[in-house]
Amino acid sequence: MQRRTITPDHTETTDDGRTITVVTTKRYCDRDHLLGDATDAEIQAAIDGRPLPDVSSECHECEPRMTDxxxxxxxxxxxxxxxxxxxxxxxxxxxxxxxxxxxxxxxxxxxxxxxxxxxxxxxxxxxxxxxxxxxxxxxxxxxxxxxxxxx
Incomplete structure (x- = not known):
């Protein structure tokens, strides 16, 4: 399985000269290991109050434990x-x-x-x-x- 992209937070200057920090929402497994950027579907599920999809198979930290x-x-x-x-x-x-x-x-x-x-x-x-x-x-x-x- 391909790993997710991890977009770092960064600052930008707006047209009117303000400095803003751009943050990309991250997704973690149930054991708090960083997986990467949240998908649009995951963000929409959170907005709608629905459970997030199971991502345990994506976690490379947990994987050896699950498959041993x-x-x-x-x-x-x-x-x-x-x-x-x-x-x-x-x-x-x-x-x-x-x-x-x-x-x-x-x-x-x-x-x-x-x-x-x-x-x-x-x-x-x-x-x-x-x-x-x-x-x-x-x-x-x-x-x-x-x-x-x-x-």
Whole structure:
């Protein structure tokens, strides 16, 4: 995903000689990491009092945390070792991703923690499926199985 532009604040002199500061509205993820300039749609949503679109998948600071999943399916031995570790914040959960074209389901076990949001948990599942099984996820939030993923 392409990173957003970050336009710095700057001063300008108006035609009548006044100096003004031009500020570009910035967008941050839910964990207060700067993403870049807010989009027109985000600004309009704020003006209208609507929730801002989810941007967790754009955050390169949070990304490793959301996508740190084993390359292969969790084995019973791995899950057992994690559950026996009293210091581990992780626990197993099943997450199902649906193909928005044909309805195919991919249900897998993932290790999550209480500190992860539901969006982060879904991002972990989507990332695992994309990296290991040929699934794709687009910016609109749609998921596509390998059969319907764009080439």
């Amino acid at each position: 999943q084993p390359a292969s399916s969790l084995t019973a031995e791995v899950v057992s070792a994690i559950l026996r570790d009293p210091d581990s914040p992780l626990y197993p959960t099943q997450i199902t991703v649906f193909c928005d074209h044909c309805g195919r389901e991919a249900t897998r076990d993932y290790m999550v923690s209480d500190s992860m949001t539901s969006t982060e948990r879904l991002a972990a599942a989507r990332t695992h499926l994309a990296q290991n099984e040929g699934w794709q996820h687009d910016e609109d939030g749609d998921d596509f199985c390998p059969e319907h993923a764009a080439a």
